[in-house]
Amino acid sequence: MSTVPTGKVKWYDAEKGFGFLSQEEGADVYVPKGSLPSEVEALKSGQRVEFGIAEGRRGPQALQVRLVDPLPSVAEAKRRSPDELHGLIDDMIKLLEVKVQPDLRRGKYPDRRNTKKLAEVVRAVARELEG
Structure with a gap:
């Protein structure tokens, strides 16, 4: 049984198009804008997310981020x-x-x-x- 990594948004800069997630288990994960769902423009600090993970040039990188607790409107x-x-x-x-x-x-x-x-x-x- 495989488990999907989960964590929280550490910070995200919408202008630069990237940020970092803190995993519940493991190192911080780089998250580029391209990994966000198409309807999501930016992430907010503290948001809970699930994501795929791959090893990038500079360490772990998030793939296909999914919001666990979407922000209220x-x-x-x-x-x-x-x-x-x-x-x-x-x-x-x-x-x-x-x-x-x-x-x-x-x-x-x-x-x-x-x-x-x-x-x-x-x-x-x-x-x-x-x-």
């Missing part, structure tokens, strides 16, 4: 915590109850000054929920 990284989102939704509900529902009960549309701010809050909540 930018949107996910910027997502609010559930507690923050709960507070945002509470604020939205209060705005609806105080600024919108009374006018609607009286058979008229709410004042545009109120609805503009509320629409911004509703859009912010929607973006957070969509993730």
Whole structure:
């Protein structure tokens, strides 16, 4: 049974197109851009990876790197915590109850000054929920 080498990205310079991986067992491994999956532009320090390995002119070189723990998307990284989102939704509900529902009960549309701010809050909540 053969095991695939695993390790973490020690560092990677996207401009230069190479970096190094630290193996769980063994020496650091050179990783050129050509060894990365086609959809990956760069690696981030600390990312866990699996890779093939070959002996290059200057030591071990990674082949066919595969991300074990892909980084979260930018949107996910910027997502609010559930507690923050709960507070945002509470604020939205209060705005609806105080600024919108009374006018609607009286058979008229709410004042545009109120609805503009509320629409911004509703859009912010929607973006957070969509993730």
